[in-house]
Amino acid sequence: MPAPDVAQLSPAMVEVLAAVEASHDPRALDALVRYLQQAHPEAQAALSAWMARRSALVWLAEPLPVAKAQVAVDLPAEDAVPLKLALLDLPTKWSGEGELGAFLSTGSAPGSGFVGRLTVVAERGRWRVATSGRIDYQKTSDEVTRNQIRLTIEPNYKFDEHGYVFGLGQYERDRFQGFTDRFSVSAGLGYNLLDGNGRKLSIKAGPAVRVTKPVEGPQEQTLSAVALADLKLQLTPTLNYSQEVSTYFDAVRRTYYTLAALDSRLSSKLKARLSYTLQHESGSGVARTLTDTTSRLTLLYGF
Numbered sequence: 001m002p003a004p005d006v007a008q009l010s011p012a013m014v015e016v017l018a019a020v021e022a023s024h025d026p027r028a029l030d031a032l033v034r035y036l037q038q039a040h041p042e043a044q045a046a047l048s049a050w051m052a053r054r055s056a057l058v059w060l061a062e063p064l065p066v067a068k069a070q071v072a073v074d075l076p077a078e079d080a081v082p083l084k085l086a087l088l089d090l091p092t093k094w095s096g097e098g099e100l101g102a103f104l105s106t107g108s109a110p111g112s113g114f115v116g117r118l119t120v121v122a123e124r125g126r127w128r129v130a131t132s133g134r135i136d137y138q139k140t141s142d143e144v145t146r147n148q149i150r151l152t153i154e155p156n157y158k159f160d161e162h163g164y165v166f167g168l169g170q171y172e173r174d175r176f177q178g179f180t181d182r183f184s185v186s187a188g189l190g191y192n193l194l195d196g197n198g199r200k201l202s203i204k205a206g207p208a209v210r211v212t213k214p215v216e217g218p219q220e221q222t223l224s225a226v227a228l229a230d231l232k233l234q235l236t237p238t239l240n241y242s243q244e245v246s247t248y249f250d251a252v253r254r255t256y257y258t259l260a261a262l263d264s265r266l267s268s269k270l271k272a273r274l275s276y277t278l279q280h281e282s283g284s285g286v287a288r289t290l291t292d293t294t295s296r297l298t299l300l301y302g303f
Contacts, residue, residue, distance in 0.1 A: 008046040017050065096120040099273065101298030113138030113146065115296050129155045136277075136294060146294070149173040162192045166204055168226070177281050177290055181213045184248065186226045198234030203227075208248060224250035238265040253283040263300065271300040 009017075013036060020029050033051055037044045102114040117134040131153045138146035149172065156166035170184040188206015195201075208226040213219050229245045240263045248255040261275040275296050282289040 009043060009050065013040075013043065013047075021054070091124075093123040094120070095123075095303070097300055097302045099298050099300045101296050111138065111140035111145070115294075115298060126158045127155070128158070129153070146176060146292075147174070148176075156190065162195070164190045164192075166190045166206075168208075168228075174279075174292075175215055177279065177292060178216075179212050179214050183211045184224075184226075185209050186224075188226070200230070200232040202230045204229075210248065210250065210253070212253065220252055222250040222252050224248045224253075239263070240265075253281065256280040269302045271302070273298045273300050 017029075017032065017036075020032050033047055037047050097117075097119045099115070099117040101116075102112070104112045113136075115134070115136045117132065119130065119132040121128065121130045123129075132151070134148075134150045136146055136148040138144070151171040153169045154166060156164045158164040165187075166189070167187045168185070172182045172184075173180060186206050186208030188204055190202055190204030193201045193203060205225070205227040208224040209221070210224050211219065211221050225248070227247045229243075231241075231243045233241045235241055241261070242263070243258060243260040245258045246255075247257075257277075257279045259275060259277045261273050263271045263273050265271050273296075275298065277294040277296075278291070279293075280291045
């Protein structure tokens with residue numbers, strides 16, 4: 001049977017429903033619908049139709065399993081067209097995180113340094129684009145002993161509940177690891193092995209092209225393979241563990257990078273982080289073989 005006409009709702013009902021829906025509180029919206037159905041029995045069918053159409057729009061907007069997407073496609077033609085047009089006006093969800101830490105030491109090995117990181121994520125429907133920039137600088141006895149820059153951008157498209165296609169662009173600069181500039185571009189497939197109950201684990205892999213300008217020797221351009229993993233665990237309501245791992249390997253160079261962190265929540269947006277970073281570079285010819293590790297205590301602010 002065709003769905004009841006939502007136009008049967010009074011202008012006052014439509015106005016209050018829209019206002020509560022804009023608050024993005026599903027419990028308040030459900031409570032309001034139940035109240036209106038009890039107070040206005042004649043509008044029960046129209047209210048049910050309004051909720052059904054709203055749920056269908058949410059299904060189309062979110063990255064859902066294939067089975068739910070098929071339900072949305074099977075909507076009556078008079079409903080499907082307005083819903084698809086509404087998707088063009090989907091809002092983009094922005095989120096991000098800033099990290100900052102600094103130190104100053106005196107005595108036999110005086111020095112100073114700081115680490116800064118900024119991550120911004122944009123999500124819209126099945127699309128997600130994450131950008132990140134990180135700088136790590138250290139000076140000991142008036143000599144620079146660390147000067148790292150790492151910039152990344154990663155778009156991905158989720159084609160079902162667990163799988164997605166990703167692209168990754170990365171720029172690095174670290175003279176102490178043997179190169180002045182390095183560009184990496186890769187693409188491939190990713191899969192979410194865990195997602196829920198305070199546990200997230202994502203793995204991805206694919207081919208990559210790397211252009212490296214060594215401190216010594218000619219510029220290198222190689223075809224590589226890349227494998228990445230991202231783990232997040234909620235240990236307690238205020239304590240979280242995370243680890244990022246990336247590995248590049250080709251005929252000239254092998255790069256292993258990992259960042260492990262333990263975060264303690266101080267407030268709704270502020271966290272303290274104890275982190276450990278390891279980067280290992282090895283290779284043939286003029287490529288250096290070096291291992292660099294860093295431990296940091298920093299503050300994070302989410303937005």
